[in-house]
Amino acid sequence: MSGSLSGKYLGGAGSRYWSVSALYLFIYYGFGAFSPLITQYYKSIHLSGTQIGAISAVAPVVAIVAQPMWGLICDRFQIRKAVLLFTLLLSGLIGLFFTTVSTYAFVFLLYILLSFFQSAVVPISDSLALGYAKKNQLQFGDLRLWGAVGFALAAFVTGLLVERWGPATLFYSYCLAFIAALLFLLRVPEEVTESSRFTVSMLKGMKQLLRIPRFLLFLLASFCMFGAINANNIWFSLYYQEIGGTVAGVGLAFLLFAGSEAPFMKLAGYFVRRFGLETVLLSAAVFSALRWFWYSSAPSTLAVLILFFIQGLSVGFYLATAAQFVRENTPSSLQVTALAVFFSVGSGLGTMLCNLLAGWIKDEFSTLAIYLFFGMVTAVGIIPLCLIRFGRWKQAKHAEEWDVTR
Template sequence: MNQQKISFQSIYVAIFFAQGALIPYMALFFSQSRFDLSPGQVGTIVAIMPILSIGVQPLWGMLADRTGRVRAWLIIAMLGAAALSLTFLFATSYVWIIILMIAWSIFQCAHIPLVDMMTLEYTSRAKIDYGAIRLFGSAGFAIAVFVMGRISDTTWGLASTFLLSAVMLAIGTLFVRSVSEQEPKQVHTTAPFQWSAVWNGPFIAFLIGGMLVFGPIYANNYYFGIYVTSIGGSTTLVGTLFLVAVLCEIPFMKVAYQIVSRLGTVNVLAGAALISALRNGWLALEPPIWVVWILAIVQGLVVGLLIPVALQFVRSLVSRNVVSTAIGVYMAITSGLATAGFNLLSGFIIEYNSIIGVFWMYTVVSIVGAVLFFGLRRFRVKG
């Protein structure tokens, strides 16, 4: 197998393992009695990274577009996040946690857009399916949530999430260094940047729908653990359900483009969004645990289709010379602005209602997002 392909697959395993060991358990970690934080404060903490990514992710994208040194920026971001994640083990006050989350988030939110930029350039050049590489990220995430579910029930506890995340990011930088980077064909440092090349009508319409669809999906990663424990499940069950969901992403990522070739990009995006809404609504009805297992599989289907198809759709909506910036904007709006908003809103809904109210809210906005995606059919775009 091509050594470069193996390196990219290993990078995705490392980055998503680091996220899987941390993000699904972050709300549970800060909800422990030793922190004495309210649900609203916990919601604020987990919303910091998405909020910061609104501005920071496009900045990372612009740095990559202007310098052509994506690999160097990715290594810096991974090492910075690894070092700062260890500091959470010593923070107990709300103010210090907020400060550390801000510093850590600046580096953490750069990982996925930067590695996606590198991978899309490589897959385009090598004529390789992006999904065949990205699915290794899902595998890394799945392994991490399962392992952490086991570890969190031991004497090591939830604090080990930050340690595991730091170790995997440090290992991941070794694989990033092994990737050969294309030399930039021209230097853009003095060229004026034209935002009009990014902010076209179809792209803006897609971002609006994406906020309503991806926001609940990403916020679910933070609050699904609270949902499971609220219905009597353990943290081990949380990890196992995440494992099932993420493992189910892999086959759908593998066949995503075949499905798109049959049904069309917009129909796949809208259909997956509608399925996501139905999944959230079923959870809100408090079904028996065997149904929750089935819905974990459904979640894998949704994410496995949406992530690769949406990313390729973004590439088709903008000019080639601003693809990195467009990806940064897309990540900032969907995994940033939308996730931050839904994390905050979810925290306050729990405080004044319950976790069930959170999933009813996810259901309604996902339906609206699916309708907006269907509306994209009137646009004529490439691919």
């Protein structure tokens, strides 16, 4: 943050800025403790690749239903902060119950329950942060980068803890992080504009969103992009060990990977102003596809670590700009619903497909083949981004043209 910006956020305003930043830090610390190392827990209870794929796919399936529901509740009653408080608390507590189960059936059922509450966390926190950033003329990436910092620290620290004390430590880290996020959320302002007070039925809202070609194309792109990104968080631990790494090395890798996202998220605003939002998104997708194809060639663990910054170029840029694209291409009265639909398709359907097929691919072929599949899926996602950037829908619709009453 620049000197002028830091001066602007001294005092009460500064406290709110750091509360939003800390909210992201601890939410993604929880995710960073859970996702990269959950396969170590699955290995400890002797699950197959197909079983791991099925469990990993259940969260996106639940999100497809739950995220629009949470979005509708937030848009209809304007209680985003209350819903986020509730879901953070329940998600953290449910995470602890994983330490008491060791069979596939119970893990599967517990994961469904966890996914129901956890599915609200990202779209609602993004909605709160986007509103805060807009009101205070900030770049969303300046806030979201703290999530990357939290994820990176958690993966590294939890990797060391898991190697020393076993997989159960990741669930304690997850729960404590979400409780900490809840405490900082109490200090986060909930910005409600006049336009966002106007609510519509879910059916009308979905009908309006489905009339927006740029939004539909972006959903398809994110289906492919986020599917591979999120599935990588599950399968990288096994992949890294297959090419010669250790569990602690997995934590180090994620520290470097997720750590590289923060500076690129910080730079995202500059590149968006310089080259445009669509160009940044397209570039991120291209780098992501190249990364997965390279991983499928079985590079050395040293090479994977040395070229850690590829994650910043791909994931960092995409995460920092995807929510901004949704905000700028959907009606303000449907912001939470649009974000929920976006995450349901990308982090929902896309992740479900990638995890299901990845589990089957691991059992039938190898972990390396999983990354060839990720590269192919991401390459498909580049096509709709090209249509957004160069096709007939390259111009965004002006805000005054929206009509959510139709």
